[in-house]
Amino acid sequence: MVKVALIGLGSMGQNHYRVLKSLTGIEITALCDIKQTRDYDEPFFTDLDEMLETAEFDAAVIVVPTFLHKEVAIKCLNKGKHLFIEKPVASTVEEAKDILEAAKKNNARVCVGYIERFNPVVEQLKNEIANSEVYSIGITRVGPFPPRIADVGILTDLSVHDIDLIRYITGKEILNTTIYKSQKIHNHHEDNAILSFELEDEVVASITTNWLTPFRKRTIEVATKDAYFEANLMEQDLTEFSEYQKNNSYVIRKCMVKKEEPLVRELKAFRKFAKTGERHGLCTIEDSMITLEISSSK
Numbered sequence: 001m002v003k004v005a006l007i008g009l010g011s012m013g014q015n016h017y018r019v020l021k022s023l024t025g026i027e028i029t030a031l032c033d034i035k036q037t038r039d040y041d042e043p044f045f046t047d048l049d050e051m052l053e054t055a056e057f058d059a060a061v062i063v064v065p066t067f068l069h070k071e072v073a074i075k076c077l078n079k080g081k082h083l084f085i086e087k088p089v090a091s092t093v094e095e096a097k098d099i100l101e102a103a104k105k106n107n108a109r110v111c112v113g114y115i116e117r118f119n120p121v122v123e124q125l126k127n128e129i130a131n132s133e134v135y136s137i138g139i140t141r142v143g144p145f146p147p148r149i150a151d152v153g154i155l156t157d158l159s160v161h162d163i164d165l166i167r168y169i170t171g172k173e174i175l176n177t178t179i180y181k182s183q184k185i186h187n188h189h190e191d192n193a194i195l196s197f198e199l200e201d202e203v204v205a206s207i208t209t210n211w212l213t214p215f216r217k218r219t220i221e222v223a224t225k226d227a228y229f230e231a232n233l234m235e236q237d238l239t240e241f242s243e244y245q246k247n248n249s250y251v252i253r254k255c256m257v258k259k260e261e262p263l264v265r266e267l268k269a270f271r272k273f274a275k276t277g278e279r280h281g282l283c284t285i286e287d288s289m290i291t292l293e294i295s296s297s298k
Helices: 013-023 048-054 066-077 093-105 120-128 155-170 262-276 285-295
Strands: 001-009 024-031 061-062 082-086 110-113 134-144 174-181 192-199 204-210 212-224 226-234 237-242 251-255
Touching: 001 262, 013 262, 024 048, 024 226, 048 066, 061 066, 061 212, 061 262, 066 082, 066 093, 082 262, 093 110, 093 174, 093 285, 110 262, 110 285, 120 155, 120 204, 120 212, 120 226, 120 237, 120 251, 134 155, 155 174, 155 192, 155 204, 155 212, 174 285
Parallel strands: 001 024, 001 061, 061 082, 082 110, 134 204
Antiparallel strands: 134 212, 174 192, 192 204, 212 226, 226 237, 237 251
């Protein structure tokens, strides 16, 4: 049994609460936020320091605004707690380095919540292209502006998912990056961007992302030496197009994907990570630092 404290009960924190409550092998022993807006079965704290002094738990799930990640994480790490930190790991690479140093000092296990790694269609896509030469990968992540986002722009909130996915799916490091961005409707941050990348072995990649589209779209397209793949992250559908013929025909194959909620799969992995140290695809602080550095490079 892993005893867990959940810190941050906003919209994403509520999702974590729902899933954590549903999993066997996990007991929520403390909840923490600056204000309690509903009744809970578990002890609720509005002061983090009080929770750290009085609550009994092995690991914390941190779902507070990004600018608070460093402060909350280091306080938990100094108490020897293992951590799940929602992406990105921190607001800056420098803050991430401080979290990494504290994790090493306290011998704590820390992972960062890049939920798309646990989308079943991403796992199947990764399996399908494992033995193929990848030529290119393109990701589209667009939708309407979410009012809950106030402290960061689209590069930190959305593109970090896909920068991480590009490295995770291809297994290649990013060598060069070009970012074009604009601010159309957000008060303080960019809300529209196109990112282009050169990876190892001459793989090219791109990300199109914005908060300007009236509908949500989450897709990945991968061209390999043997086939072309289209993945729909929302529907969890994967299609392979291959064997182009002279009469302009080609073979279409619907790949088998076992559908499951990504957050359930991710928190199951965290449960095992907290107990055994086995990471099973969970993002490291170092991985998140690479992503953060790229997203803030321009």
